[in-house]
Amino acid sequence: MSRALGLALGWALDQAFGDPRRWHPVAGFGSAAAALEQRTYAVRRVNGAAHVAALVTSTAALGVVAERATRHSRLAHTLATAAATWAVLGGRSLTREALTIDGQLRRGELEAARVQVRNLVGRETSTLDADEVARACIESLAENTSDAVVAPLLWGGLLGMPGLVAYRAVNTLDAMVGHRNDRYREFGWAAAKLDDVVNWVPARVTVALALASSGSRERATQAWDAVRRDAPAHPSPNGGVVEAAFAGVLGVRLGGSNTYDGRTEDRGVLGTGPSAGAPDIDAATRLARLLSAGSLAVAVAVAVGVAVAISGPARGRPRRRR
Incomplete structure (x- = not known):
């Protein structure tokens, strides 16, 4: 049960403190990945696949070493799991950024909000109006x-x-190289596809949690209709369903055209309500917090189930006579 306790403690640390200001392990991983890219880069998918494989397997190996080193002490295993959980979660920092943008828009500080939102998105923001921000x-x-919490x-x-x-390594690599520009269209293909695979189930769990947190059958139905009807038009198989669920629960319309590196991309229209605006950020932040707590409950249940499954056969095995 130390895994479940460690997850809960790590989640609580993230909620209390957010990301570490200095010496963040994910930032260190990013630096190592960038350095390795200098040696592995080529405009070929096979090079990108090798790049991803080397980084993800080595990171997973560190996790295995940590598991084995602490397996004989429940306290050590709990604390190590908590530290790893805190390092990979981004829930508090995400909502903190959103609330900062909310405050800027409420005060009419559009230019500051345009700059602040760059911490969250890769699209061009310099010409966005308040509602687009x-x-x-x-x-x-x-x-x-979905990606940084659930x-x-x-x-x-x-x-x-x-x-x-290992999950955090995959997700970070997708953010670094999983782009559709000239440099990374081929090299970043493996990172993008692997990220799609590892996030497929979590994205659907996020949708289920959003429906459960909607507060009414009408909003839940509205969200489910948006997921089924609108998500297929989104270029991401996972981002589309999650954004559509948020749109439905919040009763707003998301999606549309975004500009990335001079290239305009149509992401479809998600939801049937009025266009999302500054007053909707607070409600979206509350929903994100509900989903964070709900995903912790699901993860703890999964961890307990795994522990029972592992210990069950051992307990049921007859002892040998000496």
């Missing part, structure tokens, strides 16, 4: 709640520290 913020809240917790519940750190 709010839409960008809410869409990032939705997708990153997914790592679920992988941690299932696989412990190796699952936590």
Whole structure:
């Protein structure tokens, strides 16, 4: 049960303190990945696949070492799992950014909000109006709640520290190289596809949690209709369903056209309500927090189930006579 306790403690640390200001392990991983890219880069998918394989397997191996080194002490295992969980989660930092943008828009500080939202999105923000900044913020809240909270917790519940750190490695590599520009269209293909795979189930769990947190059958139905009807038009198989669920629960319309590196991308229209605006950021933040707590409950249940499954056969095995 130390895995479940460690996940809960790590989640609580993230909620209390957010990401470490200095010496963040994910930042260190990013630096190592960038250095390795200098040696592995080529405009070929096979090079990108090798790059991802080397980084993810080595990171997972560190998780395995940590699991084995602490397996004989429940306290050590709990604390190590908590540290790993805190390092890979981004829930508090995500909502903190959203609330900062909310405050800037409420005060009419549009230029500051345009700059702040760059911490959350990769689209061009310099010409966005207040409602478009709010839409960008809410869409990032939705997708990153799934990617930076729900997914790592679920992988941690299932696989412990190796699952936590390997998932975060995959997700970070997708953010670094999984782009559709000239440099990374081929090299980043493997990172993007692997990220899609490891986030497929967590994204659907996020949708289920959003429906359960909607507060009414009408909003839940509205969200489910948006997921079924609108998500297929989104270029991401996971981001689309999560953003559509948020749109339905919040009763707003998300999606539309975004500009990335001079290239305009149509992401479809998600939801049937009025266009999202600054007043909707607060409600989106509350929803993200509910999903964070709900995903912790699911992850703890998964961790307990894994522990019971592992210990059950051992307890049921007859003892040998000496």
